Amino acid sequence: MLKAGIYEQLVTSALQKKINELPVKEFYIAQTNLDKEEAAKVLAEYLIGIIQLALKVVRQEDNVLKQIELCNNIIQFVDEKVSLNSSENLVSLEGQILTAVLNKIGKTDKQLEEELSRKIPQTGLSVSSLFTGSNSDISIDNEIKRDILSTDKIYWIVSFIRWSGLRIFEKELEEFTKREDVEFKIITTTYMGATEARALDFLSKLPRTQIKVSYQTQTERLHAKAYIFERNTEFNTAYIGSSNLSKSALTKGLEWNLRVTSQENFHIIEKAKATFEHYWNSIDFEDFKIGGLTKFKEAIQHEKQRDSSISLTEYFKINPYPFQKEILEKLKLERDFYGNKRNLIVAATGTGKTVISAFDYHHFYHAQKGKANLLFIAHRKEILEQARTTFRAVLGSGFREYGQLWVGDYVPQNGDLKHLFVSIQTFNSQKEFFRERLPKDYYDFIVIDEAHHSQADTYRIIFDLFKPNILLGLTATPERMDGKSLLPDFCDKIAAEIRLADALTLKLLSPFQYFCITDESVDLRNVKWNAGKYDTLELTNLLSTKKRVSLIIEAVEYYLTAPFESKTLCFCTSRDHAKFMSEAFTEVGYRATYLVSGNGNNGERNNIRQSLIKGEINFVFVVDIFNEGVDIPEIDTVIFLRPTESLTIFLQQLGRGLRLAEGKECLTVLDFVSQAHANYNFGEKFRAIAGKSRFSIQKEIENNFPHLPAGCSIQMEQQAKTYILDNIKQAVFNARRLRQEIASFRHHTHRELTLSNFLQYHQLDIRTVYAYNTWSDLMKDAGLISFETEGYYHQIAKGLRRLIHIDSPHYLNFISCLIDNDFIYSPNQKEDEQFALMFYYDIWQKGISEFSFSSIYIGIKEIANYPVLVNELKEIIAHLKSNLNHTTRSLELDYAIALEVHAQYSRDEILCAFGKTTPEKAFPSQEGVVNIPDLNTELLLVTLNKSDKDFSPSTQYDDYAINEKIFHWQSQNKTAPETSVGISYIRHKENKKNVLLFVREEKKNIYGFTSPYYFLGPVNYISHTGSKPMNINWELQEPIPPILWKAAAKMAIG
Known part of the structure; x- marks a missing residue:
């Protein structure tokens, strides 16, 4: 009988029989369909076992020839089915294993045999091995020597290199690098000052050797240890494990290292190579030659003296992270497309808001050709000093004296106010000076740090005195506790927000361990709900009970390692x-106090803050006083003692504990979960924590958050998890709820019912609505409108759903013009013809003959006969135009093309634009490569996640971004370098052939729609490896847009 447990086993007839024998009442059987992309690998691995068993039976007769004959019979049988040219694949009857092909010119056979005895690894090239340092193991350093001597390319990545470890391989590395056709690349860091200069000096003098170093060890803490050996024979090997390049690690320590082979673990070798290639091409790793030993020794000394006052910007140039580039992209969109020049950025403290402002100014400075006066306002001297240093580093080496400080003892020299970093206190004390001396347009670019203070009188003077070209506000806390909105100062919107998960992934914030604890002491389902929140008085009475206090103290003692040493904020x-909880904790012996708005003066608040930092108080119970503008990096625990209705305030409160601090391992979060009111939203809270994912938040919770940033975890007690999932399920916008919310919208919100208003109020993606029906049909089902659905109504209605992915401003404008002209349109340029064909197929899907249209323009004009759908189309286009989230750019080729680089297009739209689909007939191919001879162009259509499974290690390394400008692409299986197709890729530039890249993350998104492709533009051949398929590295003319970076850069972190 089958044993209870988990399996990953192909169901055979024998296994199915065993499954059928299991009592149905006693056992649950879980099965899944064989994934199309992984079927070949799974079935082949199954056949290996069957064939191996058969060969063992034949082996019992001690006859190798019979085993070979059986193999050849199998090959011939397969060839009859799929034509594999079996004569090439038949096993030689002599039963030999090829072990080497060596150039014998100038050498005797004996010399070559001796050479091989030194080179061939003792563990072989096919079977993987684990080195543990046990008595039965062979020496790992001796095996690495053999790998060095027998390989063609070496890629090493280690956090530190010591001479004691490197000198073990001194002779082998010298012998290897003397060869003309080899390559040696090594990546290391200055982390902890452990890498020795002598080791890098030796490596840097080796021929055909390149070294890259990470000097940014405070954020790029590389701990990987891998030694990769790539051979021209494709028998590649790699050591992946715990040993750095030191003698103790390689010869003495209890280190475990796995030696894998490409023959047995191909996907692991490929991932190791791909990850190394990504690091190598990353701006975070600098060529050792640039600064040489001098820079390296200075950086090592800095690492050994972490408290040194030497600025890190002396050692590396600041570069924006991908998520910061996405913010800059959104700022550009706001200004260039929407015309909004007063922009607000929201981000947790410590995530690089100042860096973003510096890069934003950098772009503005160069666009204005240096005529860009800057005013940077903050409330502390330390922030101003750091900001000026950051701006200097971002602007470059010629700006080391850039900017004047005006704060405390600092006064601008020579009265130079053009680039001023000033405290808000100084600004107010000198406001008459500013008023009298400087015109309103004196400053072109103003940055206000802690912009949530903009409503205070001390900050209003800035808005009164100056009218800059660009006003940039930075804040971690956009929701003020006094209820005043700061959005009117910033075009009534948040221009961009830094996602929490992005900052956590990059270790800019402390990792967290979030515990959801079941709270059955209260039931909040029937608590009064007013204006989007619980009734405060009723909630206070329910939460202030001894029974609940006992639960909370029990959880504190269970989950906190040392409660009496903690620095904890508790939100009430x-x-x-807050007073009740403080007294209850004090009563049981904890050092606790409480603090709320209006309770005590600033001096008392500061005393409590200092007491918490020093550990004199361990628990501070607060209501709103620590929500905004307070920075205490030492906080190591946050406890939510109340449900926080506002997502923004929840993130502000959580952010209080996410600052990095010396000795702080992680933030502990305790969240007490009870049954909530139907209007309470658990989903948005956990989505914000978990980050962007192609999976629903319900699935993330059910699977215990498998996609959290590294080092973070969310653990839910079972009943708490049930409460949360039940809440999320009832909050899901299915067709029934959509109809209900539409029907009651005007009554509940007192706003006009439009598609945009509805989506904005409920914070919904437009795909949520169109996953179920059109807006018009939902309104009709809700009883708000009535109309007939005759003729082509349903055909056109389906077509509207195929438009909601559009983010090309040019295409959106084209459709707007169509609507304004009653769908009567005569194209006056080639791009318009392409747009017209795209739009026709978006709506109708089939050629004109299918509908008896004489032209596509007749088909387009037909839409005007359905006014309900015309109005809906207007709303769709208006919504899409007002919710663009990245910029696009036109493309100039040697022919006209309507598509914009970085815009999204469906496969049908792409084929229309390039003429493969015509008015008469849609192009039928579903291949990932489309050749267009008439335009001397080839289209590469790439799906990054080919498998329908959540994670597929065997298929996810076919296509991916190495860096922002290099994309690794795998050709079709039949393509070899010597084939006409392979040659056309390699020589496309000399043949003036355009190769254009389109990329999407997955086949279908979580809403059930077929995913469109991002157009990444032209690419140029760099290099290739392999055959049938070829692995080609393409260089993009335009960098991959930040919005696609995380999906495309599978080897990247962040």
């Missing part, structure tokens, strides 16, 4: 609740 619902 009211002053009475």
